[in-house]
């Protein structure tokens with residue numbers, strides 16, 4: 001029952017460990033006689049309890065409607081005679097940094113539904129001289145860049161929470177661990193583009209998600225807040241597929257018709273709804289109609305999000321013609337493009353299910369807007385972006 005909530009951590013788990021999932025009783029898996037030293041950890045989710053054991057360099061991710069409230073970690077295959085252990089510290093929302101823990105002691109809380117905001121992990125003793133520790137947290141739908149040897153992973157003090165943890169041990173000199181098989185792998189040297197779908201969700205959205213899932217692709221959905229309660233499963237599925245659910249305002253009001261306070265209220269209402277459905281907040285927003293002014297940018301800046309425009313406008317809402325939408329994209333697509341479509345229309349879904357495999361075949365990585373920005377120079381709240389060229 002617990003296991004159906006836990007995704008991304010099943011790889012590498014042996015059957016004997018599954019029995020231990022969800023209980024506090026320690027039942028360590030048998031350690032291999034030989035093998036590289038690795039981290040072994042698990043996460044406690046609000047509502048779902050402890051995950052199963054998570055093997056070294058594996059994404060341990062909470063369910064879409066849950067987050068991480070505590071963690072435990074230890075080491076497998078520690079070389080005999082080498083002193084030290086793995087130590088870990090968590091920043092618990094409202095409490096700040098708690099004491100360092102080790103040897104599978106609990107860091108965080110299992111009693112209250114309070115999220116972690118950040119973590120630090122390190123090796124001690126002789127281990128620290130021979131090995132490096134790498135780790136990352138899932139925050140707002142994105143895995144942070146790898147932190148090392150006691151540095152902080154995650155953003156503290158901004159109301160962000162940890163939705164997943166990945167820890168890897170590597171011998172010094174070996175460099176960073178490879179991307180886990182279960183993760184969303186992005187090759188920074190290869191072309192990438194962001195498909196964006198506005199004005200949904202709708203009954204057309206699941207077909208687009210099916211195609212994204214089948215092709216290992218992702219997209220960003222700039223949703224109208226007051227539509228989300230009608231499609232909660234669709235919104236949750238976006239998150240579980242690694243897509244980016246993001247704000248197109250609560251009710252599609254043009255930002256230029258709102259005061260700064262009106263913009264804040266509107267976006268707050270959107271984010272509260274998104275958080276209650278899928279447990280995440282918008283990292284970016286798209287202004288309805290594409291209307292933006294310097295005053296509205298300033299309001300977005302103080303709210304903490306950038307405005308995302310587009311470099312290819314398919315006019316799918318106007319033509320309602322799948323072939324024209326497909327031709328529009330394929331005739332001009334370039335590395336770094338942000339492509340505008342609308343998942344309100346069956347014809348747009350018809351176009352998307354052709355475009356997603358075709359663009360993938362042509363060598364484009366279909367990533368979210370936040371991923372594209374992360375690999376192409378970043379983005380700042382209050383600024384607007386139409387593309388992220390290499």
Ligand code: ZN
Nearest residue numbers: 198199288289
């Ligand atoms: Zn719109």
